[in-house]
Amino acid sequence: MAEPKADIALIGLAVMGQNLILNMNDHGFVVCAYNRTTEKVDQFLANEAKGTKVIGAKSLQEMVGKLKSPRRVMMLVKAGQAVDDFIKQLVPLLEKGDIIIDGGNSEYQDTKRRVEELDKQGLYFVGSGVSGGEEGARYGPSLMPGGNPKAWPHIKDIFQLISAKANGEPCCDWVGEEGAGHFVKMVHNGIEYGDMQLIGEAYHLMRDTLKLSHEEMSKVLDDWNKGELDSFLIEITRDILKYQDKDGSYLVEQIRDSAGQKGTGKWTAIAALEYGMPVTLIGESVFARCLSSLKEERVQASKVLKGPATSEYKGDKKEFIEHIRKALYASKIISYAQGFMLMREAASVYKWNLNYGGIALMWRGGCIIRSIFLGNIKAAFDKNPKLSNLLLDKFFSDAIHNCQDSWRTVVAAGATLGVPTPAFSTALAFYDGYRSERLPANLIQAQRDYFGAHTYELLSQPGKFVHTNWTGHGGNVSASTYLA
Secondary structure, X not given: OOOOOEOEEEEOOOXXXXXXXXXXXXXXXXXXXXXXXXXXXXXXXXXXXXXXXXXXXXXXXXXXXXXXXXXXXXXXXXXXXXXXXXXXXXXHHOOOOOEEEEOOOOOHHHHHHHHHHHHOOOOEEEEEEEEOHHHHHHHOOEEEEEEOHHXXXXXXXXXXXXXXXXXXXXXXXXXXXXXXXXXXXHHHHHHHHHHXXXXXXXXXXXXXXXXXXXXXXXXXXXXXXXXXXXXXXHHHHHHHHOOEOOOOOEHHHHOOOOOOOOOHHHHHHHHHHHOOOOOHHHHHHHHHHHHHOOHHHHHXXXXXXXXOOOOOOOOOHHHHXXXXXXXXXXXXXXXXXHHHHHHHHHHHHHOOOOOHHHHHHHOOOOOOOOEOOHHHHHHHHHHOOOOOOHHHOHHHHHHHHHHHHHHHHHHHHHHHHOOOOHHHHHHHHHHHHHOOOOOOHHHHHHHHHHHHOOOEEEOXXXXXXXXXXXXXXXXXXXXXXXXO
């Protein structure tokens, strides 16, 4: 029998899987390709992988037999049941110390469970976020591996060589234990939802209140991409806005305004609620997509519900474009600050040792949210690894102070002109809440105690919960459980 010769196997030959294999091949690794429908393996070897060192397998047994030890098997299959099914089939074929990697968008709790279950069988499981779409997979994605740390030395070279590079540094490092890699990828996707919604609101304001042409809007984004907002999403939006169909019309205006979602943004919002973290911008971005999908209802409502007399901005257009740019920048800072708050809380709950500066660096290249200011996030955590909130770093507080007048102008204009700005508005509300020494929650605590005897804490006696008989006839017994 021929000597096992593949460095790694990859299961799942959809476009991401194929591109990752070709990327690994470019970097000198021998990859064994496998797909549940085996015709796909033949097609791939005969076409895209022709002339490469990629080898194929028609069964999992054959695939495992072609691998060097410790065997490294990576899956790029649909999250959920498909991952568990493959694990179940692989376990009997593998030996202690072998490694299974899930590169799909799995739910981090599932990854945590798989790490624990496989560890008991002597196998090392890794859940890795993979970002950057088809292009990233082919020429350098952002990779966020987490799980069993014993696996990292065996996959580090492959992962760091195939990943994107930012200033020569790989956009890939070990994230942390258990489901940490997939949690960080989930937050990345949530931030992506936020960034897309913010850019959508900027477009909405430019199109409907400033009545800019597509060429003008594209030019504005081109200018923005040369400064603080330099990022992948601004870049592609610039190209989308000026893209014309065969008949010369702008394609973007022919697309139904009803946005879908695959769930990772929703998972981020659910995790935020679960851990009590106010990740409001990502939450609003998910709700904005939900609202967009009520297209038929909105068409009906548009005939019945009135807005302001005009949606046209009457001031200086150039000035307002700059206000929008600053509002976008400030809101984006809030979104990232909220994302890092959520990661910090999860790390505290699960005792993950997350490297926040390293995470920002992993997002500097190859991924959908790559942007120039991730370098500033890395610098903030390098300066103070225990930084409780990005907004307290001087670079970011200075940036917000510089942008906030414009930000307030844009949110006020949106409200006055009847153009919805849920992400801009919620970001500003969070900022004003976060910088408030006193919020009206004292009244809420009094209300809860009044109707449910839930007790409250006095400013003068922190940690001591008391109940007041507000009506004089409610008795002095308080509720036995206190929930904030």
